[in-house]
Amino acid sequence: MQLDEFFVTGEPLIYAGMVSIALVTISMLFFLTYYKKWGWLWREWLTTVDHKKIGIMYILSALAMLFRGGVDAMMMRTQLAFPNMNFLNAQHYDEIFTTHGTVMIIFMAMPFLIGLMNFVVPLQIGARDVAFPYLNALSFWSFLFGAMLFNISFVIGGSPDAGWTSYTPLAGAAMSPGPGQNFYLLGLQLSGIGTLATGINFMVTILKMRAPKMRMFQMPIFTWSTLITSFIIVFAFPILTVALALMTLDRIFGAQFFTLTGEGMPMMWANLFWMWGHPEVYIVILPAFGIFSEVISAFARKQLFGYKAMVWAIILIAGLSFLVWVHHFFTMGAGAFVNSVFSISTMLIAVPTGVKIFNWLGTLYKSKINNTVAMMWALAFIPSFVIGGVTGVMLGMASADYQFHNTYFLVAHFHYVLIAGTVFACFSGLVFWYPKMFGHKLNERLGKWSFWFFVIGFHVCFFPQYFVGLDGMPRRVFTIIPEWMPLNIISTVGAFGMGVGFAIFVFAILYSYRYSEREKTGDSWDNGRTLEWATPTPVPFYNFATLPHIDSQDAYVKLKQEGKTTFEEDEVEPIHMPSNTGQPFIMMAFMFVSGFGLVFEWMWMAIGGLLAVLVMMIIRSFDYDEGFHVEVDEIKRTERSARRL
């Protein structure tokens, strides 16, 4: 292979990307070396098994991915602003919408939420870590190396260009030759391992490691949504794993599962993809619902309205999410009966979702609303999501969907639910739990600016797209006709508004790091209802010195009333904690090498990498490290200084 086949050549935008990647890498290496931070990086981060640090790494990576996906989005919006724009050609546009979709769903939305789950859930249920800390680190590194494998495609080998749905036969070896589509398959496969493991990990953690006497129906609602999400992950992700493996066999080893030749069944891919893909959208929306519930209840200073109904609504939505996948291709011609069944099951999801919306409104009734940035994101979610929801019901009406399908009406709908739902929740949750993570709040003033730019930009960007869709503009076209121009220009302006909002958000992070006041208490917002706020800030690595007995919802409200803390000095006992280990990082690095080899069909590299992974597994099998105990003295010292006693 020639070097010019290995690197992507001939595109000025990609050269710019290469230069910026090189500059960032060099400056990072320089920084780490100059300030002698290599040891710190390895000891504190690369080898950590602490759920809090892993959560923070997830979130930072997700923010980086949000930047990448956002740049993709703005390039698309630039190309679509005017007819006959020549900013991107067809091929480049195809690559960009493919990576935008994949990055945003797989490498932004999910990791962001998993990051928040990692940080928050063990604290909410009074656990000292997740059930399998080693596996948790493995999950993170598999996600990160999977994401890196996918992302390098745009400078090395070429990006995938068959859409994030990668429908066969288009995505097969015949019509999409070259490494691009392989990057998609192996990047997703690698990060999928981590997601599946995370699902198992949180299922066990929540079922087995709750604080003494905490019953299921006393768990905070975010923990509930995480538990249900874990179940969806465990049932849905194996389908993706199998589907990706089959397509990999097709493309690299000449199998004929989804091909036009050899009696392949290309349409089977669409079914398999959406049997995973529809539950997947609930994987990214249910935790968001959990976050909004926590934030609204906290800043309304009121107990959640209809807690049990909320829980059952989540469970019902999760169940229905496996029964609606055909609505992604009503137009495939399955017949009136099949479409009727899936139409009705789709619309039924609106019922529990509606119940949740009304319960949030019920929580606001007779409350004391404190308009902080976290609360503003949560409040903005309600009306925005309702627009996305009702248009979703319209799409669910199969016979009308024949006119909406594959158009900007659909694009507007899923951005309305995914941005107003998931992205608002990520911002809301991050702002809310930020002081617990970093020991200081995000600047509220900057936060409000970023909120208004992003939310107004969001509506300006996506509301017109409903109408341009009704005017017959299909999704994924790389250039528009003059009739669609006015609405598209508005949309582009909105997209850049969102970009400004994101930039202010990032600036707020840097600004607050320098100037924000450091937290003195654990209950940063002075309204904490759940156990995470009972811990001191910064949270000690063992989380809880003593575990409280829980006998009600909103455990911390009760603790405060009773004057108890999570540091009852006379009850302190030695705490058993897991040791740090570099194995997950190294194992997944070899996995990356192996995946990279498969992408270019260099079998020596693929097999070599896999052998190394196998060796790492053997090493792990003979690893008798039982962790260590934190002694009572050390706990008391840590707690006294953290609680300023």
Added chain:
Amino acid sequence: MKNINRLFKKGLALLPLSMVLLLSGCNSELAVLDPKGPVAQTQKDLILYSVYFMLFIVVVVFAAFTYMVVKYRENRPGRKETDYDPHMHGNNKIEVIWTVIPFIIVIALSIPTVDTLFQLEKPPEVEANEEEQEPLVIHATTADWKWFFSYPEENIETVNYLHIPTDRPIEFKLSSADAMTALWIPRLGGQKYNMAGMMNTHYLEADEEGVYKGRNSNFNGEGFTKQTFEVYAESPEEYDQWVSETQDQAPELTQERYDELLAPGLTEEHEFSSTHLAWVNHGNPEGMDYAINRHFEKYGELMHLESHQDAEDFMDEENNDDHESDRDH
């Protein structure tokens, strides 16, 4: 900031109103809401029927939301003690109500949805004053990135455009020579997929004369955006005349010529006085690998298509390719 806050919330309440205005204002312009045939009309009616329900929901939620957010702000002047009840945790009666009402709405939407779903599987019903006509059968076949319309009874075939008579149901037989696509003519009705190795039946009808835009609406690679066609809906007499002209004047479609046209790329409009169905039907399992077997290498080549280019810009290139493929044969 607080003023903006209030302003924003008022604006939110106005959103549904603006939706109504936009919808009614654009009614005549938006393609989907400007039907030129009974299928699109049915779908438009269904869409508008659902929009009323949606607006009702949006208005109810927005009103309740605005009320809560305005009334229960912590620092609202004139707040009373009774405005705060931190221990309220639910109310069975109201929770049942807001579960049942959405459920009823879902039923109200399901009935016409299912009804139209079954209707759309058949040719559109004839109006009282018209006589029933046999549907006109047209095979619509796609190949990267063009459309073949074969009229088996008339024994003619067109590329990238078609003529249809008004007031007669058209029975499209949809299939694809390669990637999955979808036939969509917004003003005549919704879309359906074209897939290789299988055949979909799709009924549409025009009841007004005119030229309508049609396209492939399902992404299938580099030339997707340019995979459009025009539908000439004309009176039965004019249509018959066009058919006989084409039968008399257009060249015959040879298999060799057809195979050239199948190769991935853009092509201009063509017409022929015979159809490719004589030797291959891509809607049958046997026709599934026809194109890929002949042009395997070409599917990987890029056109470097830019927005201002269309079929004409590629004609020279196509001719060169033709010579190469001649040598291959």
